[in-house]
Amino acid sequence: MRANRWTDDFLDGFRQRGDPLADETVKALFQGGQVETANVLLKQLIRNDQLVPDELPEMLREYLLRTEQLPTWADPATVRHGEALFGRYGPQAVVSLFCGALPASYAAAHGVQVIHLTARLATDPFRRIMETAQMLIDVLAPDGLAPGGSGIRSAQKVRLMHAAVRHLILESGQWNPEWGYPINQEDLAGTLVDFSYAVIMGLEKLGCTLSREEQNAYLHCxxxxxxxxxxxxxxxxEDIEDCAALAEVVQRRHFRASLEGQEMTRALIQMAEHVTPGNLFDGMAASLIRHILGEEIADMLKVPAADWTRYLIGPLAMLGRASDELGDNSRVVARLAEVFGRKLVEGMVWMNRGAGRPPFRIPSKLRESWNVQGR
Structure with a gap:
C-alpha cells in the first residue's frame, strides 16, 4: 500500500495559492481603468453559459486561446469511456451530484464561505445550482471535451468566474485570511474530489455497478x-485510490458544521422539491443525502431526518412496484434514484432560468438514452 502523499504541510501550501493566469487577466481588467470591459465580462459570466469569443475584448480572447488546450496526458479513448459511463447512468449521476457531491462541498466550513459572501445562493438559490448541473452535462456529454467542445468553454467560463469572485471578495474587505486564499488550490482539489470520487461513491450507493476501469475513466474526465x-x-x-485518500484528508481537515453550509443545503433540498413535479418526491432529496453521505455529515448540515417508509411507498405505488420491492431496500433505492434523477433533469429542462438566460441544454443523444422529456 502506497504512502498517502496528501499531508497537512503539503496542502497548507496550496491553501494560499490561487490561479495566476486567470487572476492576472481579471486584475488587469479591473485595475486598468477598463470599467466598461469589466462590466462586459461580469455580464457575460452571469448571463451566458458559454463564453463567445467574438463578443469579448482582446484580452479575454487571448485568455480563451491560452486556456483551451487539453493537457498532453489527456487520453481521448479514456475520456470517451468516462462519457459512456455518464451516458448510461446520467440521471443517477445528477442525483449523486444533488444528494452527495454538492452537500459534501457545503460541509467544508472554510471553502463554503466564498459562496456565502457572493450572496448568489441567498439571492437566487436555484440559479447557481442550475449552472453547476449544466456544467456537468456540458463536460460529460459526447465530445464535450473534444476541441471546441461545450465542456471546454464551460470550464473556461467557470475558471474566469472564480478569478472574478476572488478579486471582488478580496477587494470587499470581508474575507477572513484564516479561511485561506479564496477558491484556493486545495479547495479546487476538494471540488474535483466532489465531482469525481463523491459522485462515483454516490452512484454505488444508488445501486449502480462500476468497474475500477470505469471509475478511473470518470476521474480522468x-x-x-x-x-x-x-x-x-x-x-x-493520480487515480481513484489517490483520489479516495485526498477525499479522506479533506474531510478530516475541513468538514465542520457551519450556518453557511446549512443554508446552502436547505436551498439545495428546496430546489430539488421545486423542480420535481407535484408532491410525490417531497423529502426524497433529504433522505438520499442521508443515504449517500451518512448520518454524521447529514447532521452536520442539518438535513431533515429520513423517513423511508413515508417517502418510498407513494412513488413506488405510482410505479406499480411497491408490493415486490419494498422488502429489498437496495432495489428500492436503485429504482427510485433512476426515476427521481430523470424527474430532476426534466424539471430543470422545463424550469425558467430567468430573463435573458438560455434554457437548460441536454444533447439529443443523452435525452434519448435517459428517456428525458421536455422542450
Missing part, C-alpha cells in the same frame, strides 16, 4: 476539467 480550470498538476489525483 474530471482531471482534464481540473486542468482546464487552473488546478496545478501537483494537486491532481
Amino acid at each position: 474530471w482531471k482534464v476539467v481540473g486542468h482546464l480550470m487552473g488546478l496545478e498538476t501537483a494537486v491532481l489525483p
Whole structure:
C-alpha cells in the first residue's frame, strides 16, 4: 500500500495559492481603468453559459486561446469511456451530484464561505445550482471535451468566474485570511474530489455497478476539467485510490458544521422539491443525502431526518412496484434514484432560468438514452 502523499504541510501550501493566469487577466481588467470591459465580462459570466469569443475584448480572447488546450496526458479513448459511463447512468449521476457531491462541498466550513459572501445562493438559490448541473452535462456529454467542445468553454467560463469572485471578495474587505486564499488550490482539489470520487461513491450507493476501469475513466474526465480550470498538476489525483485518500484528508481537515453550509443545503433540498413535479418526491432529496453521505455529515448540515417508509411507498405505488420491492431496500433505492434523477433533469429542462438566460441544454443523444422529456 502506497504512502498517502496528501499531508497537512503539503496542502497548507496550496491553501494560499490561487490561479495566476486567470487572476492576472481579471486584475488587469479591473485595475486598468477598463470599467466598461469589466462590466462586459461580469455580464457575460452571469448571463451566458458559454463564453463567445467574438463578443469579448482582446484580452479575454487571448485568455480563451491560452486556456483551451487539453493537457498532453489527456487520453481521448479514456475520456470517451468516462462519457459512456455518464451516458448510461446520467440521471443517477445528477442525483449523486444533488444528494452527495454538492452537500459534501457545503460541509467544508472554510471553502463554503466564498459562496456565502457572493450572496448568489441567498439571492437566487436555484440559479447557481442550475449552472453547476449544466456544467456537468456540458463536460460529460459526447465530445464535450473534444476541441471546441461545450465542456471546454464551460470550464473556461467557470475558471474566469472564480478569478472574478476572488478579486471582488478580496477587494470587499470581508474575507477572513484564516479561511485561506479564496477558491484556493486545495479547495479546487476538494471540488474535483466532489465531482469525481463523491459522485462515483454516490452512484454505488444508488445501486449502480462500476468497474475500477470505469471509475478511473470518470476521474480522468474530471482531471482534464481540473486542468482546464487552473488546478496545478501537483494537486491532481493520480487515480481513484489517490483520489479516495485526498477525499479522506479533506474531510478530516475541513468538514465542520457551519450556518453557511446549512443554508446552502436547505436551498439545495428546496430546489430539488421545486423542480420535481407535484408532491410525490417531497423529502426524497433529504433522505438520499442521508443515504449517500451518512448520518454524521447529514447532521452536520442539518438535513431533515429520513423517513423511508413515508417517502418510498407513494412513488413506488405510482410505479406499480411497491408490493415486490419494498422488502429489498437496495432495489428500492436503485429504482427510485433512476426515476427521481430523470424527474430532476426534466424539471430543470422545463424550469425558467430567468430573463435573458438560455434554457437548460441536454444533447439529443443523452435525452434519448435517459428517456428525458421536455422542450
